[in-house]
Amino acid sequence: MSGRTFRALGATVLVAVAALSAACGSAKPSDAPLSSSGTGEHPEWSGLTFTLGDNGGDGSEELAKVTGAFDDAPYEVKFARFDYGPPLVQAAATGDIDLGYVGTVPPITGAAKQYGFKIVATQHGADPTKAAENIIVPKDSPIQTLADLKGKKIAIPQGSSAHGLALLALKSVGLTPDDVEFVFLPPAAGATAFNTGKVDAWSIWNPQSAIAVSDGARIIAKGLPPIDQVNNYYVANEKSLDDPVRRDALADVLTRIARIFHWAQQNPEEYAKAIAKETGVPIEDARATVEAYPFTVTRVLPEDIAAEQALSDAFFEAGEIDKKVDVAEITDNLLPDGFDATKLP
Secondary structure (H helix, E strand, O other): OOHHHHHHHOOOOOOOEEEEOHHHHHHOOOOOOOOOOOOOOOHHHOOOEEEEEEEOOOOHHHHHHHHOOOOOOOOEEEEEEEOOHHHHHHHHHHOOOOEEEEOOOHHHHHHHOOOOEEEEEEEEEOOOOOOOEEEEEOOOOOOOOHHHHOOOEEEEOOOOHHHHHHHHHHHHOOOOHHHOEEEEOOHHHHHHHHHOOOOOEEEEEOOHHHHHHHOOOEEEEEOOOOOOOOEEEEEEEHHHHHOHHHHHHHHHHHHHHHHHHHHHHHOHHHHHHHHHHHHOOOHHHHHHHHHHOOEEEEOOOHHHHHHHHHHHHHHHHOOOOOOOOOHHHHEOOOOOOOOOHHHOO
């Protein structure tokens, strides 16, 4: 990864909060694709405010403005940006945010600490050949396979989905964490370590992975089956879920988010522009990020729960968490049965 990305990706946990409401409709273009004249429905939602966790600058805040997706909402929406998943999950548990998306591991490590949140939806990878995260090595590295990682240093954001990928990838070739040296670093510090040769490999998600690959890094393992699942997850604050009025409104928020990202998948150039504007990365890097991981927002399916449970069990067996987690118990689907983002109006 080149130094040009550090300014955008090296932020501390919470770096941006911005509000969107019907009152700021003038910020969108007149032909915003998802806006409407307003329904006048659900007056009980008036006055509610929801804070959405943005995991690393996914373009959601800018896309919301471009599409006008929340312009007719009777509630207010704010965005809070996080570097990676574990602090976002903790924020969801404490009520600092109402909803946010993370990778596969933060819900597991969070639940092991008895945080008050639930998994409420899935970002399903739409292309079985493309992963949200990868294990990468420098372009001139002698490492060619996962087995070659034995005795090597691997940079990993601790408690993240990239941590899970590293565990599962090592397990797939008969290695354990004792056979390598995990160097636990947040994304920005991991980028520095990787770029300066202080570690031999880096387990990391997009956009960092996609940008590093565009700069010459090589992928030695993708976060794909049979090694890993191709999902991210939305988590929500349990108190918001337990309040009937807030729960119904939050379901509406999540539905609008699904519409935003369905539109984004159909308009990749606009999606890339949104990511570039939010993060400050060059547009070519943003395009690589969009191309690297197409997805759709869905309900949490039984196979998702099974995949998360297998990952949770692997973490427990490796001693990375000290409490078994029942994934079904921390799952509470917020989207209705039969939900299909591709068929939303």
